Amino acid sequence: MRMSELSRLSGVSVTTIKYxxxxxxxxxxxxxxxxxxxxxxxHLRRLRLIRVLTGVRGLSVSATREALGALxxxxxxxxxxxxxxxxxxxxxxxxxxxxxxxxEVDALVEELGWDVHGSAPARATLAETLGSLxxxxxxxxxxxxxxxxxxxxxxxxxxxxxxxxIDDPLELAERALLLTVLLEPALMALRRMAQExxxxxxxxxxxx
Amino acid sequence: MRMSELSRLSGVSVTTIKYxxxxxxxxxxxxxxxxxxxxxxxHLRRLRLIRVLTGVRGLSVSATREALGALxxxxxxxxxxxxxxxxxxxxxxxxxxxxxxxxEVDALVEELGWDVHGSAPARATLAETLGSLxxxxxxxxxxxxxxxxxxxxxxxxxxxxxxxxIDDPLELAERALLLTVLLEPALMALRRMAQExxxxxxxxxxxx
DNA sequence: CTAACATGGATAGTGGAGGTATCCAATTTG
DNA sequence: CAAATTGGATACCTCCACTATCCATGTTAG
Numbered sequence: 001m002r003m004s005e006l007s008r009l010s011g012v013s014v015t016t017i018k019y020x021x022x023x024x025x026x027x028x029x030x031x032x033x034x035x036x037x038x039x040x041x042x043h044l045r046r047l048r049l050i051r052v053l054t055g056v057r058g059l060s061v062s063a064t065r066e067a068l069g070a071l072x073x074x075x076x077x078x079x080x081x082x083x084x085x086x087x088x089x090x091x092x093x094x095x096x097x098x099x100x101x102x103x104e105v106d107a108l109v110e111e112l113g114w115d116v117h118g119s120a121p122a123r124a125t126l127a128e129t130l131g132s133l134x135x136x137x138x139x140x141x142x143x144x145x146x147x148x149x150x151x152x153x154x155x156x157x158x159x160x161x162x163x164x165x166i167d168d169p170l171e172l173a174e175r176a177l178l179l180t181v182l183l184e185p186a187l188m189a190l191r192r193m194a195q196e197x198x199x200x201x202x203x204x205x206x207x208x
Numbered sequence: 209m210r211m212s213e214l215s216r217l218s219g220v221s222v223t224t225i226k227y228x229x230x231x232x233x234x235x236x237x238x239x240x241x242x243x244x245x246x247x248x249x250x251h252l253r254r255l256r257l258i259r260v261l262t263g264v265r266g267l268s269v270s271a272t273r274e275a276l277g278a279l280x281x282x283x284x285x286x287x288x289x290x291x292x293x294x295x296x297x298x299x300x301x302x303x304x305x306x307x308x309x310x311x312e313v314d315a316l317v318e319e320l321g322w323d324v325h326g327s328a329p330a331r332a333t334l335a336e337t338l339g340s341l342x343x344x345x346x347x348x349x350x351x352x353x354x355x356x357x358x359x360x361x362x363x364x365x366x367x368x369x370x371x372x373x374i375d376d377p378l379e380l381a382e383r384a385l386l387l388t389v390l391l392e393p394a395l396m397a398l399r400r401m402a403q404e405x406x407x408x409x410x411x412x413x414x415x416x
Numbered sequence: 417c418t419a420a421c422a423t424g425g426a427t428a429g430t431g432g433a434g435g436t437a438t439c440c441a442a443t444t445t446g
Numbered sequence: 447c448a449a450a451t452t453g454g455a456t457a458c459c460t461c462c463a464c465t466a467t468c469c470a471t472g473t474t475a476g
Binding site for chain 2 (some may be wrong): 434
């Protein structure tokens with residue numbers, strides 16, 4: 001298909017598609033001649049994925065590029081893919097490497113017996129957040145953290161359960177990405193509602 | 209204290225403080241004369257809170273304003289405060305009100321027996337995410353959703369447990385906001401690591 | 417074959433967000 | 447009283463995600 005058809009099918013304007021090509025979010029089509037290129041279903045899928053990551057999840061173009069790159073790179077390696085932390089938050093880069101919190105996080109992972117890559121970005125994210133909380137005078141004790149981690153384990157079991165019927169590795173990778181990233185706002189929304197409910201329950205809110 | 213001292217103590221430049229005043233994130237100080245104003249510890253706390261919400265969590269200035277407004281408005285009403293959904297995602301506003309997913313979400317809340325305000329923004333957020341997933345051909349069955357919701361309940365119990373030693377309502381409100389909002393990236397980081405671990409466990413990843 | 421239209425690629429421009437720099441008059445301080 | 451500081455207003459800046467325009471090449475209807 002031609003670019004204009006890709007545009008029609010995806011609902012993304014031709015100029016924006018060109019922009020994504022320039023930014024390396026979308027691979028180039030097969031060149032037919034100096035001024036014609038052919039796109040296929042993969043381009044369409046990729047384009048939809050881009051729109052979801054940037055639109056629904058609010059990822060920046062560069063964060064999206066990284067996510068998509070990881071998808072291509074670790075297509076067969078679901079472990080790594082699932083461990084990815086998709087930016088969208090903070091300036092990244094120069095997060096303190098050897099903070100107190102980082103040590104604490106590493107110890108926690110050890111204690112939990114988790115098999116997690118040492119350079120997993122999630123470790124830094126967790127450390128950073130704990131640091132911010134402490135700076136604000138809202139300390140967070142180890143026990144609470146472990147309790148949350150146990151719940152995270154059970155969430156992960158559910159997550160992986162969603163994936164185990166899928167055979168095609170590329171499809172698996174894409175699903176994994178979507179589940180990891182897109183489900184986040186949904187889980188947080190559930191948490192908010194559960195908090196409201198729990199608060200009402202405790203303080204005898206009674207139905208409104 | 210004067211604005212310059214507020215600046216020194218908070219690490220936020222004077223011009224940026226002026227910007228926050230203009231944007232209504234920070235209440236004006238007590239006017240001493242036409243060109244002097246007095247700020248106090250509350251301003252400092254507020255300023256730190258602003259920086260955390262915008263910096264660590266990446267909230268936009270308008271989302272931060274809403275969050276802070278809610279804090280003032282519902283200082284005594286923890287239920288509502290906890291139910292808040294803090295933007296930062298999507299264009300908001302014109303989310304389809306009566307989608308299939310919205311109905312599904314309402315039914316889910318009913319089934320769970322949750323006491324959640326009917327207009328809680330989290331309902332819309334959840335519905336929207338489920339809609340996106342369905343559009344991408346990654347349907348999400350009711351059972352899985354209920355399972356996630358049960359885990360959310362347990363997370364909420366932990367969350368509320370962090371708050372029950374606090375008496376001062378203003379402090380309580382602020383903690384609630386921080387816990388709701390700041391803990392999100394931490395919980396998601398835990399989930400990512402737990403996923404990686406679970407994936408390794410299932411597919412016999414073995415230690416790297 | 418040719419004239420009109422479509423296509424891909426390059427470059428420049430747009431609008432919004434989040435600050436930042438400058439200016440000024442009133443006020444405080446030495 | 448002179449110099450420095452303060453608060454307030456306004457204009458400007460930079461980055462990001464697009465978007466509009468141009469142009470040379472290609473395709474297609476007659």
